[in-house]
Structures are given as structure tokens and as C-alpha cells.
Amino acid sequence: xxxxxxxxxxxxxxxxxxLAFLYLPILILVIYSFNASRLVTVWGGWSLRWYHEFFADRxxxxxxxxxxxxxxxxxxxxxxxGTLAAVALSRGERFRGRTLFSGMLYAPLVMPEVxxxxxxxxxxxALNAERGFWTxxxxxxxxxxxxxxxxxxxxxxxxxxxxxxxxMDLGCAPVRAFLSVTxxxxxxxxxxxxxxxxxxxxxxxxxASFTTGPGSATLPIRIYSEVRLGVKxxxxxxxxxxxxxxxxxxxxxxxxxxLSSSQGESAAPx
Amino acid sequence: MSARRIxxxxxxxxxxxxxxxxxxxxxxxxxxxxxxxxSQTAIxxxxxxxxxxxxxGWTAIRSAFAALxxxxxxxxxxxxxxxxxxxxxxxxxxxxxxxxxxxxxPIAYGMARLPKRWQAVAMVLVIVPFWxxxxxxxxxxxxxxxxxxxxxxxxxxxxxxxxxxxWLSTDTAMYxxxxxxxxxxxxxxxxxxxxKMEPALxxxxxxxxxxxxxxxxxxxxxxxxxxxxxxxxxxxxxxxxEFVIPDLLAGSNSLMIGQTLWLEFFTNKDWPVASAAAIxxxxxxxxxxxxxxRLQRRQLxxx
Numbered sequence: 252x253x254x255x256x257x258x259x260x261x262x263x264x265x266x267x268x269x270l271a272f273l274y275l276p277i278l279i280l281v282i283y284s285f286n287a288s289r290l291v292t293v294w295g296g297w298s299l300r301w302y303h304e305f306f307a308d309r310x311x312x313x314x315x316x317x318x319x320x321x322x323x324x325x326x327x328x329x330x331x332x333g334t335l336a337a338v339a340l341s342r343g344e345r346f347r348g349r350t351l352f353s354g355m356l357y358a359p360l361v362m363p364e365v366x367x368x369x370x371x372x373x374x375x376x377a378l379n380a381e382r383g384f385w386t387x388x389x390x391x392x393x394x395x396x397x398x399x400x401x402x403x404x405x406x407x408x409x410x411x412x413x414x415x416x417x418x419m420d421l422g423c424a425p426v427r428a429f430l431s432v433t434x435x436x437x438x439x440x441x442x443x444x445x446x447x448x449x450x451x452x453x454x455x456x457x458x459a460s461f462t463t464g465p466g467s468a469t470l471p472i473r474i475y476s477e478v479r480l481g482v483k484x485x486x487x488x489x490x491x492x493x494x495x496x497x498x499x500x501x502x503x504x505x506x507x508x509x510l511s512s513s514q515g516e517s518a519a520p521x
Numbered sequence: 522m523s524a525r526r527i528x529x530x531x532x533x534x535x536x537x538x539x540x541x542x543x544x545x546x547x548x549x550x551x552x553x554x555x556x557x558x559x560s561q562t563a564i565x566x567x568x569x570x571x572x573x574x575x576x577x578g579w580t581a582i583r584s585a586f587a588a589l590x591x592x593x594x595x596x597x598x599x600x601x602x603x604x605x606x607x608x609x610x611x612x613x614x615x616x617x618x619x620x621x622x623x624x625x626x627p628i629a630y631g632m633a634r635l636p637k638r639w640q641a642v643a644m645v646l647v648i649v650p651f652w653x654x655x656x657x658x659x660x661x662x663x664x665x666x667x668x669x670x671x672x673x674x675x676x677x678x679x680x681x682x683x684x685x686x687x688w689l690s691t692d693t694a695m696y697x698x699x700x701x702x703x704x705x706x707x708x709x710x711x712x713x714x715x716x717k718m719e720p721a722l723x724x725x726x727x728x729x730x731x732x733x734x735x736x737x738x739x740x741x742x743x744x745x746x747x748x749x750x751x752x753x754x755x756x757x758x759x760x761x762x763e764f765v766i767p768d769l770l771a772g773s774n775s776l777m778i779g780q781t782l783w784l785e786f787f788t789n790k791d792w793p794v795a796s797a798a799a800i801x802x803x804x805x806x807x808x809x810x811x812x813x814x815r816l817q818r819r820q821l822x823x824x
Contacts, residue, residue, distance in 0.1 A: 262634050265627035266643070273650045273704065276661035279671060283664060290669075332539045339536035340821075344529040352536060355543040357817045358810060361755060363762020365779045366799050369786065370550035373796065377553055393546040396539065404821050416524035425531045447652075454654040457764055460787075471656050478660055478769060482667060490657040497653050505645055 281494065284487035301488035311473055311489065318453055318470040321384065325391035326448035332392070333399025333448075334441055338429070340400070341407040359397045367394060368461030375462060382464030390462040391455060395448035402447060406440035407433075446504035450497050551803075558796035559589040569793050593797035603781065603798065607805065610778040613692075613767070614760040617699040621756050622749065624700060625707035629748075630741075632708070633715035640716065644709070651705040659698050659769050666694050666770075695771035699760060707752040714748030715741075751820070754813040758806055778802055 284302075288295025305311055336356055343349075359367060371390045372382075380386055410433070418428040456471040463469065468476075470493070477486055560569040597603040632643045650658065665671045666688035673685040688694050722744070726736045742749075764779035771777075776784070778798065786795040 258631070258634050261627070262631035266631035266635075269624070269628035269631070269704075269708075270646055272701070273647070276658065276665055276701070277650065277653060280657070280661040280664055332542055335535040336539035338532050339534075339539070342528055342532035343536060344526070344533075346533045346536065348540070352540055352543070353818050354814050355547050356539070357814045359547065360817070361758040361810065361813055363759055363764075363779060363802065363806070365762050365764055365782050366554075366803060367547075369782070369795060369799050370554045371546065373553040373557055373792070374546070374550040389546060393542070396542070400539070401817075401821065408821060412525065415528060419524040419527060425528045428528070429531070450652050450654075454656065456656055471654070474656055474660070475765075478656075478663065482660075482663055486660060487664070490654070490660060493657060494653050501649060501652055 277494065280487055281491045284484070284491040286484060286487075289484065301484045302492075304485045305488050305492070308485070310468075311470070311485075314468050314470045314473040315489075317384065317467055321387050321391060321459075321469060322449045322452040324384075325388045325395060325452045326445050328388070329392045329396035329399050329448045330441060330445040333396035333444060334403050334437075336396065336400040337403035337407055341404050356397050356400050359394050360401065364455070364457035365461075368458040371458070372461040382462060383467040386462045386464070387459050387467075387469065390458050391448075391452040394455070394458060395451050398447050398451060399441075399444035402444040403437060403440050406437050410436055443504045446500050450500055453493070453497070554796045554799055556589075557793055558593055558800050559591065560793045561590065561592070593793050594801070596794060597797055597801060602776075603778075603801075606776050606778045606781040607801070609775055610761045610763075611805075613695070613699075613763075613777060614757050617696060617703070617760050618753055618757045620696060620700050621703055621707040622753065625704055625711060625752065628704075629708045629711035629715055632712045633718070644712065647705050647708050647712075655702060656765060658702055659766055662694070662698055662701065663689065663769065666697070689770065690772040692771060695767050698766040698770045699763065702766060703756045703760065706755040710751035710755060711745060711748040714745045718744055747816075751813075751816055754809055754816065758809050758813060761806060762802055 285297050285299070286293075286295055287298035287300055336352075339346075340349075340353060340356070368390070371386075371393065375382060375386050414436070415428045415432045418432045419425060423431070454471065455469075456475050459469045460472055460475075463472070470489070474486060474489065477483055557569050628647075632640060632647070635643055663670075668685055668687070668689070670688070672688060673682075676682045676686065718741070722740055723736050726740045727733070731739065762779045763777060764783055767777045768780055768783075782795050782798045782802070785791050785798060
């Protein structure tokens, strides 16, 4: 017999406090971005002043554009390669170098960013590559494809394999069976993977700082150098815009994963 | 041959592109870090010697090899600045991980006890902040913690303090920032194991007369250990090398190793020493990294 309610008062309190802790700081930031006063902490009425200031700031706009391009390019490449990696890991059975392969895919998920950034920069310097858009894109792809691989692999793992096997018993070639049976089923996870890669790239400061060249700063690099000098209301406005963009991305991704998680969430996609 | 085996063959070919990519952009770069960590600092571009020049012929390469030295590692081992930075990184990471576990566990536990329908909502609510920018979340706290920030205003208004408290540039601010940023990483693996747990086990224990704390300590907690392990590793490893949070929120009198490495690289332009610091950091983290990799692989392949 199941007891009527398993939720104790302690459970409810810890959930409420936890969520408040996670959301209040962001909420406060968004509210202050509409503050008319130059002093960040004094409320001077509602205003869009800092948004105007942001759109007049050429350097910030350029950095935002750079970040967006890098995020789209790296997320796309990462999704392609990351999905291939997930397929190989969950359907490839045993192959030579499999342990090294999975090790290389899982390590960057937790590897301190200073190490990843430094090592990639040293590679680019050794190759004499011109640092800028492409080096940052490659660096972000390397990091984010691992996240894509984990998200897609977790979906492939929970998929009923008899579906693709049935297609093959009926005379489908393996590649055909994958493209027409497996791929549509994992498509939502692939979309979610792209979104995750996109936001991770948009967010990254450390790896971008190492791998970019002079004159091509990304948005987090600009924000960081401003924040080091102190709090500016304009930064609140930029942050709010980024949050709004990411919110749109999350809505799309969660719709996609709602389609994907018909069998319930196993393994959080982190 | 079974359909599964036939399917596996082309699936293995899918590994080629990601394999090549990761070897080229993940594995090979570590070779460069290792090599440069053994080189001498030079005022040049790139700022280190010797540079391997494959076109210069065999003798040049051999002399380049001969010029490699472990001086940078000797410097790191003998310089208090580095020793303290490593020790501080480990202390901060251990403290932060314990804080995260203590704060994250009740939240994950509460989530796991919600009705099924609400569990999915709660999970999305915990993941969403992870998607909003890391830097923005730290910045949000600077807003709150600064001298005339919201926290001090509230404390003054409630007459809890008579003067504004200094929050920024303190370890307290740094720990708030770390806990805030890494909380989802701790909650999600904990929640994943707690949600799978059979409620009958806890009920049986309490039916047999165990008080709630004993039910928790003797039944729930031991069963959730895999989640605890995953959450601890997921937080501990990146926090050791954390740069942004201590840089923006903590004081500048004692640095973590991520900051030292950054400083050595960007300000002092001493690439060899920065590389050596990265190698040492990697060695320190090797055991937890391998453990994490095994956990992750087992979790994904057992489904």
C-alpha cells in the first residue's frame, strides 16, 4: 500500500528554497536591466535606456555577431560529428580503440576549461593557424560534440532495437534502416543536442579567450572585460537579451525532448 | 549472422570522423602542452624555445630534444605561489563539493518524491539555469553582493547590520558563486538515482519501526551512493580548475590554480610555465577523471 502523500513539509521547503535560490538572482538582473537610474542599485523607474546604449555600442554588437556565428557553426558541426560518435558507441559493438574513443568523448565534459583552452591554443600556434573565427569554432566544436554525443547516445540506448532489426529482416540495408527508421526516432535528441551545443558555445569565456585572435572578441570576452571594471547597467541589458535568446532556444529544445522522451527521462542530458 | 551484428559494421565506420577529430583536437594538443612544458621561456613569438622545425633536418630535431628540460616543473614544485595555488584549489573544491552535496541532496530528494507529472517539470526547472550563461549568472551575483547591492540594502532595512557588509572579493562570495553555478550538476545525478529507488524499501524500514533519520541514513543514502559519486565528480573536477568564479568573486590575495595558469599565460606570457602548471593539474585530476569516465560509460552502456 502506498501512503497518501510522500511529500513531507521538509521536502516542500527544500524544493521551494532551492528553486528560489536558482531563479531569484536572474530575475533581479532582468528587472534591473530596465532601471532608468545609472546607479545600478537605485531604482529610477522603468526605462529601455540601457538597451539603446547596447545597440549603439559597435564593439558589443560586433562581439555578439561573432558569438552568434561561432555558436551556429560549431553547434552544427558538433551535432553532425557527435551524432556519428553516439551511433558508433551504442550500435558499433566492440571495435579496436573503443575505450580510448569513449574516454576522449567523456573527458572534455568535466575537463577544466583552462586546460582544454591552453592545449588547443598551443596546437593552433604550432600549426601557424590564423586565430579568429575558425579557431574558436573548432575549439567549441571539440567541447560541444561531446555533449551532443552523450545526449544522443542516451536516446539511442533507450530505443527499442527490434525496430531497426525488423527493417533489416524485411530486406533493408543497414544504412537505409538507420536513415529511415533510427534517424527519425532520435531526431528530437539530435535537435536538443544542437541547442545544448549552441548555448554552451554562446556562453563560453575561457576556451574562446585562449583560442581567439586580436580583433575578434566574442560576447563573453567583451562582457568579462567590462565586468572586471565594475557593474554597468548596460551589461544588465545585454545579459537580459542573451537570457531571452536562450529562453527561446530552451522552449524549442524542451518541445523537442518532450517528443523524444516518450519512454520517460533516463539519464539527464548533461 | 544476426541483424544486430550486420548493423554494427557500418555503425563502426561512423566512429571514423569523430575519432579523427578528437585525436587531432583533443589528444594531440596535450602532446603540445607536454612538449612546451619542457621548453625554455623566450622573448619571441611564439614565446618559447626550442621550436621543433621538421624542415630543419634530423640534427636540428635532435638538438631540440636535447634542449628539453624539467626546469619548469622544478620551478612549480619549489615556488610557494604554485604549491599554495594547488592546495587552495583542492581545499576550495572539497569544501564546495561538500556544500553542494548538503544543499543539493534535499532538493533532489524533494524532486524524487513529487508526483510523477511534477517531477518532469521540476527537472526542467533545475536544468534551465544551467542553460543560461555561466558568466551572466556570476554577474547576477555581483549585482546582489556589491557594496550598495540588494543584499546589503535588505540587511540594512531589516536592521540586521548597522553598516554594509563587504561580500565581494571574499571567499563567501566565491562559494555562493560556485554553489549557484554547479548546483544542477549535483542535483541531476542525485535525482536520477533517487527517482529510480523503490519506495517500498523506505516504507518497509519505517513500518519496522525505524525513525525517519535512520530510514534515511540506513536505507536511502546508501542506495543513492552511485548518484552521490557521479554528482561529486561532476562538480569536484571542474571546480579544481575553475577560473571565472574565483576571478570575479573572490579576493586576489590567494589564487586558485586556474587563475595562476591564466595569469602566467596572458599577463606574464610565460607559456612553458603555464603548460607545466596545466600538466600538473591534469595529473592531480587523473584519478577522478578516470573514475568519472568509467561511471559515465557504465551508465550509458547499461541502458
